[in-house]
Amino acid sequence: MSEEPTFEQAQRELDEIVDRLERGDAPIDDAIALWRRGEQLYRRCIELLDAAEGRIEELDRSSGPAGE
């Protein structure tokens, strides 16, 4: 994949990879490649989630505490 995938794309692909590896029908070389790709996607997902959380915290601070 040339462009950076969105979170949803990355997660979907990660899940597909895991499903495929679990079925155990991939040749070992493919499996290694798939696994590498899976690890990459996992890190990508975590990055995106961290970024989203950062944005939420920023919004929380700028809108002030609840009440009053």
Place this chain on the structure above:
Amino acid sequence: MAKVEATVYGDRKVYAVSAFNRGVASWLGRLPEVWVEGEVTELRRNEAWATCFLTLKDPETGATLPVTIARRTFDGLRLDLVDGERVHAQGRPGLYEAKGALAFRASTIERFGLGDHLAALERLKRALAAEGLFAQERKRPLPRFPRAVGLLTGVDAAARGDLVAAITARFPPARIVIAETRVQGAAAAKGIVRSLAALAAHPEVDVVILSRGGGSFEDLLPFSDELVVRAVAGCPVPVVSAVGHEQDTPLCDLAADVRASTPTAAARLVVPDLDELTAGLGRSRERLGAAVRRRLAQDRTSLARIADRLRAGPRLMLERRRAAVRASGGRLRVLSPQATLERGYAIARSAAGVVRRAADLGPGERVDVQLAAGSVGARVEEVTP
């Protein structure tokens, strides 16, 4: 009785003065005896005279009537009368022939005293009560906010000042319409009735205070007059009978809608207390404000809850996704070939690819063996299919 002779001049019959007087006296002497009530004035009694003289005065109108009574009869009655006392005299009119003067010739005189007054009042009270004039169900409630208070007082009554002071102290913006009238003496009853009607007819007077003052039994008599009592009972606006001594109960008190014994009590009945009113309004306003503030606080709380949920939403979503990704990551780790190699397994590859069966190889064939770290090239020495 001597005959009354007239002299005839042509067509005219003419009487001598003494003959005329004799005739009138004779005619008066045939009238039946009656009872007359009045106040004693100018009582003259002299041991040397055979007759006592006195004048009876009508307390209502001031009309007078000369009265004579034989001194022996008068002394026998042992009345000890003094001027101003009220009496009933029985007798008939008579003429003093020498002077042509009319007098009431009393055969007896009775004092009409306090007891008699009381008895008369009691009779009137019973009669009016029987008519229902004093009935509790006739009593009307007083207005809470009278547009104007009618005040009926004597011409120089100190009670008026006290009442005005008490009313304005309690309710400074009060409007007071004052009607002054004589409340004592002969014409008092009629004056009271007239003033009461005038006050009730005033377009803004919603309640009338009948200020009767205290005073002697006689002073209060007009307030028990049947005319006054009926006027009070029939007054179109409620009447407060006010100020007097607890022990006096003129009949107007019974006919009035309420009775007050002090100016302060009367004021309390006819006008609201402005201070209390203001305080009550203040309390209502506070409660109103408190209610609004409470409502506002409730709304704020629920808004805060919704805001919390709003803010928690994305986090919750993030956490769910994070959990899903972690689960996928965990599964991926378990499946990792590297992990398998780490446990000591190796992958053998020939020119044909990954070697799964020993029989696919022959002795001397080259094999690449991948380990967890690095790989080695090797040759097959023997095959055990």
